[in-house]
Structure formats: C-alpha cells, structure tokens
Amino acid sequence: MTPLLEVEDLVVEMRRHRAAFHAVDGVSFALERGGALAIVGESGCGKSITLRAIMGLLPNRGRLSSGRVVVDGVTLPAEARGRGRGHRQHRRMSIVFQDALSALNPVATVGNQIAEAPRYVLGFGRSAARARAIELLRLVGIPDPERRYHAYPHELSGGTRQRVMIAIALSSEPAILLCDEPTTALDVTIQTQILALLAELRSERGLSLVFVTHDLGVVSQVAERVAVMYTGRFVETGPTAEVLAAPRHPYTSGLLAAALDVDSPEHEPVVIPGSLPDPLQLTGGCSFHPRCGFATAECLTTDVRLQLVGPNHAAACLHSDVLAALQAAGHHG
C-alpha cells in the first residue's frame, strides 16, 4: 500500500537580508494512513518550516527549491495559497499552530471560523455548516457547543482555544493533521488533555499526525516514530521507544541527557555545549561537530547522511557504533 503522505528530499531556501540558506535541507519521510510521526528539535532547527512547506504555506522569504510532497499518490504544487476550492489534495491536510490566540481571527466568532470551510470549501448550506461546526465543537470536547459557537477567541481559555483550533483544522475534513507545537503554550494538565484528544482522533477517525515539538517528553505520548532534526536535516529517525532508549546520534543522546527527569531527581541534566550554529555560517561536514564529544577530523569533511543502524532506525553519524558500544557498556549518553 502506498503511504498516505510522502515527503521526498524537501529543500527550503530562506532569504535573510541578502543571503540565502537552506532552512530545510533534504528532509524525507513517509507516513502511513493512521500513522504518526513526531519531529523533535531545538527552536530554529527548521521543524516548523518543514510543516509549512508541506502545507504549501511558506512565508514570502522562503521558497521550496527542490523536493516534493505526495499525498495519496498525487504530487502537490509548492504553493497552496489562493486556490480556493480548486485544490483537493492540499485539503487532505490541515495545520494546528502553537499559539491558538494568534491563530484565531480575533474579530470573528469561533463558530463562524469553524463553519467557514464546510460552507465555502466543502459547499455545505448555511444551516448544515452551522450544524457541522457545533458537531466539531462537541467532537473536540467543548461542552455547551451551541453557546460556545457565538464566543470570540479572547473570551476562551488557552485549552479551549487550542480545541477550537483543532476543530477548525478538522472542519475541512483532512486525512492528515500537521501539528506545530500545539501544546507548548499550555500548562501540563491541559497539554495531557489535548494529547489525549489527538490520540483519540487518530484511533477513532484514522487521522494521520505529523507532530512537531521541542519536548521529548511529549514524543512518546503521540507517535510511534520520531525524527530528530538539527540544522534543517533529520539526524536520527526510528521507532520512538528505540530512539529514546538507545539513541544512535550524539545530538539525540545530548537532548535526552539535557532533559529533566522527574523520576530520578538526583540525575543532573547535562547541557549540550555550544549553541545552534548560524545557518549562514555552516561549513562542510557534520553540522553538529563543533558541539560533539565524538567528533574526529573526518567529521569536519564528510557530508554525513542518514544510514540504517537497525531495522527502521537510521542515524546520520559516523560514530554511531561508538555510541552503541558505550551504551552497551552501561555509560548511557
């Protein structure tokens, strides 16, 4: 069976002042119907741009310079804007943004915003679109939807806004939901509820998810597969449990070591030395080498690509076997 979503060698070029750099540099992945992929990385690594590129909503200073996005066997045009009813395949996907307050129109009621796609894209009648919006509000777990229909975004709490955002995303009846850090702005209890809602949408409606986050703790709750991103590239991909338990890229193990562990408070988080490099200053070789404890002379010159290190598990590191040996010897990280 062909995958529902295939992303092949996506390269996004961003302009900054006069210079240009690759914000996304050769990202590929495939997503099965009902599957979920989490993309993890630091701020600025290109994960949100990847989602926007897939969606065809790159900002003006960004350009898809190569690669393609295939949904259900159909290659999408690079730009989704302004197509109106015209483009069916883009509508197979919807996006949920991080900050639901800025992602909702402040001067329209939430009901009207949810009813808009059914009414003007799917061609529902006025009352059918309204009924659909109320049904969606109920589906995302908002009590008393008939009354909430007439609320403005600023009248709602953060969690409810995020639910409304998800309802809007679902209103065009997508098969794939692209989530751009949908829980980052929420407190932990609300975050758990939203993650539960997404899991439920997956199991009950067969929705596929691409979930972008910087929070490793969230990853295992939402996706079986994870891709770790650094300076526009996937540096490690694999089954979530395996990657989190036995990372094969020093960056992944660095991220894990830097995370706070509530269960073992005596474990001090270890900070990854250095900071994310300026994408304009990238030289050849592995972009992580300046911050990496395993770096050798070879790392400065070799353009490392993802290589299989196990079934379904790939890492872009020349020394992934050293890391594996260390883990086997019990020196985790």
Next chain:
Amino acid sequence: MSRATAPALGLKEAEHEVTRRPSVRSRALHSPTFMAGATLTTTIVALVLLAPLIGRYSPVSQDLLHTLAGPSAAHWLGTDELGRDIWSRLLYAGRTDLQVGVLAVLFPFCFGVFIGTVCGYFGGGIDTVVMRIVDIVLAFPFYVLIIALVFVVGVGTHGIYIAFGLTDWVIYARTTRSATLVARSLDWVAAAEGGGLSRKRVLWRHILPNTITQAIVYAMSDIVLVILAVVTLGYLGLGIQPPAPDWGSMISDGQNFIQTNQWLAAIPGMAVVLTGIGLSLLGDGLADILRPE
C-alpha cells in the same frame, strides 16, 4: 459517534469558563470620549440637517436696512454686512461643509483601503509601483498640492472632490498596507489559506475586518482636515462659491469687520472648532471601542 467522545476525555468544566468582554454597545456607553464626541457631532449634524426648519431666514436673502446688527429676537446671532441672518447662514454653511467633508473623504477611504489591502497582501511589482506613487504624493506639501489641483480642475465643490480624491487616498493606502502586512503573516491567515479558502475570502473575511479599524478612526479626523481645508480654500476664494454660505467665506468676509463686529468671524470660527472637536473625540472613542482584543 461524535457525541460519545466528549465525556471520554474527562474534561474539567473550569477550563471552559467564559469571560465575556463587554459588548461594543456597552463599551461605547462607558467611554466618555466616545459619548462626548458622539453627542457633539450628532447635535451639530442634527442642527445642520434641520436648517430649513430652524434657520428662520434664507441664508442668501438680504436686508439692507438692518446690516451689521447685533443679536436680537429677530436675528439670534445678528446680521452681516448685507443684512443676512448669521444663524441661518451658519446652519446652511455647516450643511455644505459637512457634506463636502464626508463626501470628499468617502472616495479616498474606499479606494485607499482597497489599494492598501491589495498591495499589502500580494506585494510584488504592483506594491512597489503604488508605494512609490504614494511617496511622491506625500512628498508635496499638502495645501500646495490641493490648491494647485483646485486651480487646475476648477474652483468649487467638484474641484474639492477631485483634488482630495487624487491625493488623500495615499494615507489610507499606506496605513492599510502596513496593517495588512502584519495580518498576512499571522497564523490565522495561514490557517485560513491552508484550509482551502479562496484569496478573496481570506482578504475580505479575515484580513480586512482586522485592518479597517485604523482607517475608520483616521477617517474621522480626516473629515476634520477636509473641512478645515475647505474652509481654508473658502477663505482664499477657491472653495464654495458665493452666495452659497460656507464657514470659510463667512470668516473671510467677517475679517473686514474684525475691529467693530468681531462675532462675524468668531461665530463661524467657533463652528469649525466645535465640529473639529466633536469629530476628533468621536475618532478617539472609536479607536478605543473598535480595537480588537
């Protein structure tokens, strides 16, 4: 199917508490600025509209036996040098000036907002060209440009409309463009576009309602500016032509008697000031009330 899912999520009711912001109407009623502006403006508009009923005299009928008379029961605000009733002239002049002010702002407002929205949203070549035209128009001193244009297209109301139509839209275009630029990069616009809505719909329903507030607020003070410009042109003899009354020409005529009959110039001057204050307060109040959360 959808009904069954909601309880399973174990929601807390508290999360959905709604804090309702006061409605536009109650915010309006609680804004002293808006209420003062609205009251003053409504009073002036009402007086001016009722001119034929409360004016008592024709604004152009002369009574050469009673020239330059002071206030009396027959002539509440006295008469001018041709014996015309100043109260009546004031009202009829206000009719003309307000009408010209509103109409002269209407076209620049619509056109400027439209152009600004299109430029801000689509950008590219049109944007560059239009914004350079805006720069050129703005580079000229406003009054010099208006006076020159009125000279070219002809004195009188139609000259004023054309002059303002050609120049005044640039302010609306520029403010709307910058507001649109900001709105365009916001997530809800991306979400609407990603949801498959047409460009037209995104522009009309998602961007314009959020950007037009600034333009509406500016339009209020712009009406004041236009009335002042009309008054100035009237004073220079380029505005509304006699014998039709106009505050500007009333001030200019009254100036000849400034030492003996001050009220001839002072009364229409006061009318201009009060109208200006009323509209400015209205604009400020609207800015508070319409500002999105």
